[in-house]
Amino acid sequence: MTNWINDECRRMRPSWLMLLFMVAVPSGICAAELSPTDLSRRIDERLGLANADESQFADKTAFLRRLTLDMAGRIPTIAEVHDFHDNTSETRRGDAIHRLMQSGVYDRNMATFWRRAWVPQADTREFASVADGFELWLAHRLREGTRYNDLVVEILTMDTGQPATGKTTPIGFYEANLSKPENLAASSTRAFLGINLDCAQCHNHPFARWTREQFWETAAFFALPTRDEHQQARLPKVRIPDTELEYEPALLTKAEISFPAKLDSVSLRQVLVDWMKADRERLLAKNAVNRMWAHFFGEALIEPLDDLSRDEFQSGDRADLLKEIAETFIASGYKLDFLVEGIVGSKAYRLAASTAASRVPSEHPAEDKTPFRLHHASVRGLTGEQLYDSLQTAAGLPAERRDLAGGSTRGRRRDFPAQFYVERTHHAERSISQALALMNGALVNELTSAKSNSMLASVLSSPFMTLDEQIDTVYLAVLGRHVRENELPVVKRNFLASPDAGREQHLGNLFWVLVNSAEFNTNH
Amino acid sequence: MLNHPVSRRAAIRGLSLGTLGWTTTSWLPALADVAAETSNKPKSVILIWLNGGPATIDLWDLKPQHENGGPFREIATAVPSMQISEHLPTLATMASEFSIVRSMSTREGDHSRARVVSLTGYTPQGAIQFPALGSLVAHEFNVTNDIPNYVHVGGQPTVSGGGFLGPQYAPFVVGGRGRREMPAANAVLKVEDLHAESESLLAQRLRLQAELRSVSRMPASPVVDALESAYDRALRLMNPRAAAAFNLDDEERSLRDLYGTGAFGQGCLLARRLVERGVSFVEVSLDGWDTHANNFDRVKELSQQLDRGMASLLKDLRERGLLKDTLIVCQGEFGRTPRINGQAGRDHWPSTWSVVLAGAGIRGGQVVGSTSQDGIKLASKPTHTADLLATVFRSIGLDPRKQNMSNVGRPIRLSDPNGEAIEELL
Numbered sequence: 001m002t003n004w005i006n007d008e009c010r011r012m013r014p015s016w017l018m019l020l021f022m023v024a025v026p027s028g029i030c031a032a033e034l035s036p037t038d039l040s041r042r043i044d045e046r047l048g049l050a051n052a053d054e055s056q057f058a059d060k061t062a063f064l065r066r067l068t069l070d071m072a073g074r075i076p077t078i079a080e081v082h083d084f085h086d087n088t089s090e091t092r093r094g095d096a097i098h099r100l101m102q103s104g105v106y107d108r109n110m111a112t113f114w115r116r117a118w119v120p121q122a123d124t125r126e127f128a129s130v131a132d133g134f135e136l137w138l139a140h141r142l143r144e145g146t147r148y149n150d151l152v153v154e155i156l157t158m159d160t161g162q163p164a165t166g167k168t169t170p171i172g173f174y175e176a177n178l179s180k181p182e183n184l185a186a187s188s189t190r191a192f193l194g195i196n197l198d199c200a201q202c203h204n205h206p207f208a209r210w211t212r213e214q215f216w217e218t219a220a221f222f223a224l225p226t227r228d229e230h231q232q233a234r235l236p237k238v239r240i241p242d243t244e245l246e247y248e249p250a251l252l253t254k255a256e257i258s259f260p261a262k263l264d265s266v267s268l269r270q271v272l273v274d275w276m277k278a279d280r281e282r283l284l285a286k287n288a289v290n291r292m293w294a295h296f297f298g299e300a301l302i303e304p305l306d307d308l309s310r311d312e313f314q315s316g317d318r319a320d321l322l323k324e325i326a327e328t329f330i331a332s333g334y335k336l337d338f339l340v341e342g343i344v345g346s347k348a349y350r351l352a353a354s355t356a357a358s359r360v361p362s363e364h365p366a367e368d369k370t371p372f373r374l375h376h377a378s379v380r381g382l383t384g385e386q387l388y389d390s391l392q393t394a395a396g397l398p399a400e401r402r403d404l405a406g407g408s409t410r411g412r413r414r415d416f417p418a419q420f421y422v423e424r425t426h427h428a429e430r431s432i433s434q435a436l437a438l439m440n441g442a443l444v445n446e447l448t449s450a451k452s453n454s455m456l457a458s459v460l461s462s463p464f465m466t467l468d469e470q471i472d473t474v475y476l477a478v479l480g481r482h483v484r485e486n487e488l489p490v491v492k493r494n495f496l497a498s499p500d501a502g503r504e505q506h507l508g509n510l511f512w513v514l515v516n517s518a519e520f521n522t523n524h
Numbered sequence: 525m526l527n528h529p530v531s532r533r534a535a536i537r538g539l540s541l542g543t544l545g546w547t548t549t550s551w552l553p554a555l556a557d558v559a560a561e562t563s564n565k566p567k568s569v570i571l572i573w574l575n576g577g578p579a580t581i582d583l584w585d586l587k588p589q590h591e592n593g594g595p596f597r598e599i600a601t602a603v604p605s606m607q608i609s610e611h612l613p614t615l616a617t618m619a620s621e622f623s624i625v626r627s628m629s630t631r632e633g634d635h636s637r638a639r640v641v642s643l644t645g646y647t648p649q650g651a652i653q654f655p656a657l658g659s660l661v662a663h664e665f666n667v668t669n670d671i672p673n674y675v676h677v678g679g680q681p682t683v684s685g686g687g688f689l690g691p692q693y694a695p696f697v698v699g700g701r702g703r704r705e706m707p708a709a710n711a712v713l714k715v716e717d718l719h720a721e722s723e724s725l726l727a728q729r730l731r732l733q734a735e736l737r738s739v740s741r742m743p744a745s746p747v748v749d750a751l752e753s754a755y756d757r758a759l760r761l762m763n764p765r766a767a768a769a770f771n772l773d774d775e776e777r778s779l780r781d782l783y784g785t786g787a788f789g790q791g792c793l794l795a796r797r798l799v800e801r802g803v804s805f806v807e808v809s810l811d812g813w814d815t816h817a818n819n820f821d822r823v824k825e826l827s828q829q830l831d832r833g834m835a836s837l838l839k840d841l842r843e844r845g846l847l848k849d850t851l852i853v854c855q856g857e858f859g860r861t862p863r864i865n866g867q868a869g870r871d872h873w874p875s876t877w878s879v880v881l882a883g884a885g886i887r888g889g890q891v892v893g894s895t896s897q898d899g900i901k902l903a904s905k906p907t908h909t910a911d912l913l914a915t916v917f918r919s920i921g922l923d924p925r926k927q928n929m930s931n932v933g934r935p936i937r938l939s940d941p942n943g944e945a946i947e948e949l950l
Contacts, residue, residue, distance in 0.1 A: 125684060126636045186649065196932055198649050304933045353743050379745035421685065428747050430754030431691040432672055432761055439758060440717040486739045494732040513733045518748045
């Protein structure tokens with residue numbers, strides 16, 4: 001593989017002095033010159049999409065809907081659809097990306113995304129209470145532009161012994177793991193490195209890379225240092241339950257550790273996170289990129305998400321692309337916005353969700369020896385949060401929560417997404433209860449009347465609108481597109497078939513049908 | 525319309541178009557007939573869940589000779605070697621139908637952790653999403669039915685999703701909902717959102733939906749198929765014939781009274797109706813067993829509900845010839861301290877407690893294992909969660925060592941391979 005960061009550097013041919021400087025500190029300097037556009041271009045080259053054209057791309061409205069769902073966690077408003085449609089400039093996609101990035105709802109949406117990646121336990125009833133606090137902390141940090149590696153450092157080196165008064169902290173990570181060394185070890189390696197140590201907790205598996213000893217050595221980083229008879233701090237030992245086996249902290253790579261002079265719980269974990277940042281395998285960055293890719297494309301570059309260290313995933317097109325993006329991400333200084341902009345700015349992200357029969361993905365994509373190509377976007381289910389916020393948006397109600405600064409009056413915004421929880425969007429399934437709730441539930445049915453649905457209310461109180469225009473507006477509000485020529489007569493014929501129902505009921509019925517459609521319930 | 529070779533979607537579309545002529549009397553007739561064909565009934569399980577951790581020392585394993593025993597008396601049962609609480613008189617007459625395991629011993633003394641471990645059989649580990657017993661059973665039998673195969677009655681299930689088996693095997697909740705929501709105090713036994721507010725409105729909407737689906741340009745995808753399949757199954761459940769399973773008004777008044785008129789008794793009756801209709805796993809929850817104070821008054825009252833509901837269920841199932849195919853398990857997340865505390869209560873106690881099993885492949889009339897005179901120690905046959913679950917799976921003809929692929933790419937057995945089924949019961 002060629003290191004394209006260096007390629008880019010050479011291509012730029014700066015001054016002599018500059019060149020000398022670059023030899024000394026190659027990637028740091030060069031990264032400053034790299035733009036997200038370069039990342040997008042490189043992704044497209046890798047995927048054979050450098051020359052992709054409009055015929056392969058999603059149309060304008062489909063692109064805006066996809067982008068808004070992925071970045072803001074909701075469908076676009078009618079106004080946003082109109083603005084984007086009317087904008088014919090070359091930069092309209094970039095404008096939309098930047099506009100979304102500036103919005104507070106973007107930080108909120110990404111906070112939910114990373115919380116789910118790092119603290120998935122909070123999606124169960126048992127640990128639900130930690131979700132709010134953790135996401136609040138994360139949203140604040142993301143808004144401040146905190147770099148990815150610094151987020152991980154802050155979580156892993158949090159002084160859990162100090163009660164934090166009046167400020168948000170990532171304590172939820174510890175609470176969801178019951179502050180137990182073995183749980184924290186399994187969660188930290190999985191969440192931040194994409195390494196699956198779960199199996200090694202109980203036994204040595206003949207084919208697994210990690211041993212039980214290594215699992216418990218990692219767990220020891222989360223134990224409290226002990227004190228000897230002279231009150232000197234000593235490395236903690238953790239014992240495997242029901243055995244006499246005890247282990248002290250050691251790194252997975254078996255790298256030499258120089259333990260800090262002032263040994264305590266925080267400085268001990270600092271050793272672990274310092275190694276995570278410095279490790280040559282770049283798993284810290286690769287894991288972030290792989291999960292981010294899955295957020296925008298459904299299927300990750302390497303699946304499963306938490307087995308990045310497996311031998312067979314170290315080569316091939318997917319592994320190479322992951323490595324390249326990860327190196328760029330590191331060179332950018334772990335800037336999440338750089339990564340996001342690079343991905344959503346690519347042609348790959350613009351591909352249409354083709355109507356051609358889908359190619360069946362291979363069981364282990366990374367082992368697939370055929371070149372890694374994307375031909376169309378995958379159809380993804382909406383997460384519970386996306387579904388709730390999109391329902392609100394479709395009804396012309398504010399979807400964004402105003403409670404970024406605190407507050408716990410979430411009510412439905414908490415319960416509904418929990419009811420519609422989705423594990424992975426590209427494998428999203430629906431339960432019967434969920435389908436029933438969307439068909440017969442109170443929330444959706446309230447939104448079919450003008451009393452609760454401001455979009456319908458304003459359509460009905462606009463006497464200048466023809467029936468065709470009213471129908472079109474409902475389509476724009478719910479599906480983010482105009483009604484099609486073959487749909488309009490169907491809708492009107494159905495309205496005529498129930499003459500006793502008034503206009504409000506007709507349009508309410510249409511709203512109901514559209515929010516119950518596969519088109520509304522997926523990102524495509 | 526599109527031209528692609530996805531027959532399932534075409535089938536669903538055709539089906540939806542079939543609803544054009546919908547009336548309450550001809551709801552999706554084609555589908556209803558398909559469901560009626562499932563006559564070869566596999567086993568079912570009814571889990572009577574005593575939520576909060578029941579004082580089994582006051583139910584199934586009394587200690588009248590010891591101060592830890594408290595005020596309850598022991599009574600004789602239909603089985604000479606078995607005595608149970610005086611507040612379970614009806615069950616006492618049916619003792620040959622069920623067996624007691626008096627030597628359950630587990631580790632978790634915290635409610636939520638103990639519930640998770642009891643119901644999944646595994647201690648939470650990292651990101652593995654262990655499915656509940658009900659999901660596992662529903663997945664193994666995979667019965668074709670208009671009614672969901674795993675139904676939870678009363679309050680909230682401990683594991684609300686289907687774990688790594690997916691939402692298709694999630695518990696279908698009667699009388700409550702939500703993943704994070706806490707159980708409602710007086711949940712009514714009804715299926716949320718099963719009925720449309722207005723059937724004529726629903727008919728209009730379904731008609732429009734069917735016609736618009738037929739001109740849809742949504743690309744074929746597994747996600748779209750899964751969505752449409754869920755709608756399809758929901759509509760099948762709304763079919764009056766299927767929905768009627770949940771309508772207890774169809775039962776004789778006298779039988780309803782026999783079960784007990786509270787939510788628990790009616791839940792037991794509902795469980796029978798569901799099992800009768802081929803549902804693989806039904807959980808019926810009876811809450812209120814966390815008796816840190818005033819244990820004896822509360823356990824007495826709860827025992828009466830349990831006695832009526834469970835005894836009626838056993839009798840009803842036997843009379844209908846269903847008991848031989850239906851396993852009944854009665855347990856909570858742990859037992860309670862043999863020592864009585866200062867408020868006449870008992871605290872959490874996982875070290876020694878009892879469960880009751882009946883029906884399916886279980887030999888009734890047995891007492892397995894025992895505890896010491898004071899109830900604090902096991903005296904024989906230590907039995908752990910894995911052993912209990914192995915027994916449950918074996919008794920309904922499933923191999924506890926069968927593996928399913930989990931969400932972390934590691935195969936997980938139905939129950940922990942360290943468990944050994946209780947052979948005396950099988």
